[in-house]
Amino acid sequence: MEIKIALAGNPNSGKTTLFNNLTGSRQRVGNWPGVTVEKKEGPLKGTNDVTIQDLPGIYSLSPYSLEEVVSRNYLVNEKPDAILNIIDGTNIERNLYLTTQLLELGIPVVVAVNMIDLVERNGDKIDLNRLSQELGCPVMAVSALKGKGTKEVVAKAIEVAKKHQVAPIPEIYDKTVMSALSKIESALQMQIDDSMVRWYSVKVFERDERIDEFLKLTDEKKAKIEPIIKKVEEILDDDAESIITSQRYDYIGTIVQHSVKKKGSKHELSVSDKIDKIVTNRILALPIFILVMYVVYTIAMGGTSISIGTIGTDWANDVLFGEIVPNFFGGILTSLQVNDVLYGLIMDGIIGGVGAVLGFVPQILVLFLLLSIMEDIGYMSRVAFIMDRIFRRFGLSGKSFIPMLVATGCGVPGIMASRTIEQDRDRKMTIMTTGFIPCGAKMPIIGLFAGAVFGGSSLVATSAFVIGIAAVIISGIILKKFKAFAGEPAPFVMELPAYHLPSAGNVLRATWERGWSFIKRAGTVILLSSIILWFLQGFGFTDGQFGMVEDNNTSLLANIGNAIAWIFAPIGWVGDMAWKATVATFTGLIAKEEVVNTFGVLYNFSEVSEEGNEIWTLIAQDFTPIAAYSFMIFNLLCAPCFAAMGAIRREMNNTKWTMAAIGYMCLFAYVSALIVYQLVGLAIGEVAFNFWTIVALALLIGVIYLLFRPGYKPKSEALDLKGMQTAK
Template structure:
């Protein structure tokens, strides 16, 4: 029979490092059922019967964030065989708060006092025997980063689990509970069993039928307990949470006084404090951040080494697109298919559908791996938490958390990693809103569209690209203001409380593992979506009725896609581009945004190879558009649903079909409304558009937008984080 050991601890306590140390490559990453919070499981090295479960980092078992709900639900309902509680030895007082709660669950707990090497370096001493005696559970010392004591900690947890299963581990109800709820216990002594006392510390505010049902308590007894709790609150002139929290910390301070001896310190700034004086300075913080991001993007998505730059990611991506999937794979596979004489349609499916689809996905992977690698370094050294702190002051004014800025910034390179970066946002509402708005910022794949419109209609003016970024950022900010006034996203951003960990040299094993996990997740999830979509679009573009028969067509004007696009082109007529070519280009942009220019090249019958911004077809495009209608076309394609790869990432991060549909629907609706307002009202001003029904619609939309932006927020102060615990199984 397998043994389940849960790793629990505060954020930045070294839990992930310990997990990687204990499991090595015997691990897999997934999502908790019903939620987007990542879960990791692995088998203990050398013992396949021991499963290590890495819980989200939490400060307490109070259900305020999704991570805390996930961890509490797992510990209370799933009940692992033992808990290995990782404690930061350099900040033991704060870490022991969670420890006391874990002990009260009645599950065997082994404390792993981490960073013991730093404790010794600081001249401090931790008496493990006294610590164990005071808390009633075994304590061991480890250094997860150096691998010191980790194997012994795992063995101690396994031994505790085995003793519990054999009935050899006596039930220990520690003094912390008695101390914490002494005043309440005096009133109900003898009227409730230990199960309620343990549960009370975990589920403080849920004094309702759920508690009665889950604990199988008599309703009258539960009511009696509740009365005494309220009487205690009245007597102490305080709420029960504060009473228990104060008593718990009082108990912890007593334990620390007995078990921990700290060396007297001369007051001076640490190395981290000195660095923070510069990187979080009110004046210097943003320029330094801009420089760091510039360097990161220059390395991953800037000018390729082959073109005189230093972007490793771009060089690798260019090689993947131009050589691997441009020459090697098509040449080898195409030659093989021709040698065995496959049918024309099958050849087209494999080469133009499957290979092209896989290439479209894998072509971006090198850039993303470099970007993920650099982001992982910044996260591991502790800089990204400072960035969120810096940006929170700005983003909070628009209803977003400081952590929302990171996905937006990453999204300027590619929407896929931008969406995936939203998982660092703890608050469920803020995370969903960030996912819905991140792809408004123009990514690298949208630059060819901007270049085409600027070159064909505006003489190559750089102001078009500048305006595109302003429009994207305005869409994000305005969405934040408007959505925060709706019931779905009601309330101010969650209180931004973040521990700023000390700077340290990155653990390269963690960096490489995080890079690989993010990259592989993209390949598996987004890749499957874009591959299927590419095959479907290949069929629609390649088949149709020609010469009175259905089959593969030589002229795409006769394809099924052209026929469908012609029927729905009227939808875009009020936006100024109601022709089937623009419709097909917009649809192909759902596969990859850079496909828009390539599709125009095919549809305008250009026989050669297009440059990136399609300057060979500028004259032909200019004949079908005015400057205003072309600008509306650009706005629609910049703001509407992103490419299939990004939509796949949205589905993964939302982990909910309804919310995925809401996100994509919102982006499409906003894009349509923005393009409609620009073309109809702009055309009315310039005289290009006469007053018509859609002009009235545009004016109404613009008026509604102003109302939604400036109306009073009736949800001000509604900051409760609403999490449906019943759906987390």
């Protein structure tokens, strides 16, 4: 018989870490809430009949957000054989709120007190036996990060699942909410005698409307519950939920008082608190974050002696794919005496195209490694807290930044993470703006132009991230002024986990998963497109005859590119590079890595010296600095890849909203690139004054107007303002 064990707990309590430990799975682990946004499952290592299920982090069974709905519905409707409730031992009081609700479900529960190593390091003591007695279920200590106690706790969960050991609902219920019911009964001036009726009443008071269970009740019990609900809504104005919440915490307080002994003074600051006084300071927080990102991009993509990512990429481009791989395959092909067409396909198409993308793997891996370390130590949670202050000023919820953090790896899970945002308008706006954040697939574009045109400047690489954040903020201000997005942003409450040393396993796993996704596409989508691109840019019509061309400016691909390149002439894509830039942009819709892959195929077709790869030199000859920056801005901000568009379609669940989101991104990217190219180019002397300069100036004025114009006010709010003015 298959046994299903659900991992349930608060966000950031260590569920996914424990899940990976128990199953060997490579699910993503992040040190901020909201990483798991849907139920995941895997078999327990060494077994075939035990399934471990990782549920989204929730604070209670009273659902406010979509991830809470996912967990609540699964636990209530599908009913696993046992619940393994993971609680953070360093913040036990808050975590036990969910525990008291889980114990009322009638499903066997085992409580795993996680991060016990941190508890011991702090000098605190938790009486597990007393805690077990108070809760009426097994309580065990674990350290999911170090694998301590994980085998024992899952064995206990399997044991109680087989025996179905669970405390009776009324017993647990009476301990937690009896006094709350007394207050409710007093307010309603009625007595509730039936314990199950009382229990279901409380579930309704807590916004936990178990419709299926409610329908199973007899008509007599329904008749008793329905007037209770109605009277509570009328008399207490939905305050019953607050009353029961308060009573739960009172009960939890007595448990903690009996079971937990804190070593430090109640008001003594922890090490994490002391660090946070600096890194989350209102004045210093943002400069520190920008400095941190500058250091990260310097190490990963800069042009300094500590830029190990660039050193690796230079070796990959100049030696590995510039000499070793071409010489190896060139020698084989020459010895086989293959014809020129096949030689060109393999050397210029496949090796040139795929190699141009894979050459950036060292930079990508170093960047992902540094971001994973920042996630694991807990700094990224602080970044979300910092950005909440900024985002809320501009009409965005701080929760919007969590999908954007996830999107630094890949836009698809970033877009999916937007489902954790409760309000529909905020969720839609987050989906429309998450694609502005540079994902891993866009990093080669940044690395290519930073290296080829800007001498490996760390500022150029860092500015790409800053541009993404600026695009989100500007979009937030503009969109919030329209009726579809108007209203206060959703409240953002999140836990700041304690800082800790990064786990090598978590960091390397996260780095590899992100990096492997990048490499895998190079061996599939990019390989196929390289072959197609090579054919289109290598063949064309010359003097009415179809065949290979010596100059790819006369190729089929050039003809296609030139037919639509005029669209991008105002943003600086002119001359022979115009069609190349246009084609690269459109192939980037397949996958953003395709942009660099396309340049690799197109410029490898040109004559190169025997010393090695001259693609960067050729790109620098074609692109002026301002044109290169314009190209980079447009490709960072425009419509994402097809996979991300599919994610937008799934999350929007509406064709019109999907098209609106993609259209907005393309329009915003074009306007931004036009303003930068025309006005900045004019200021630095690279662009002469022309008609499009006037258009760019008009668009800049238009953007400023949209930023500062009065926004839409809901009727109720408008009436309130009118009443206040009349009173004055």
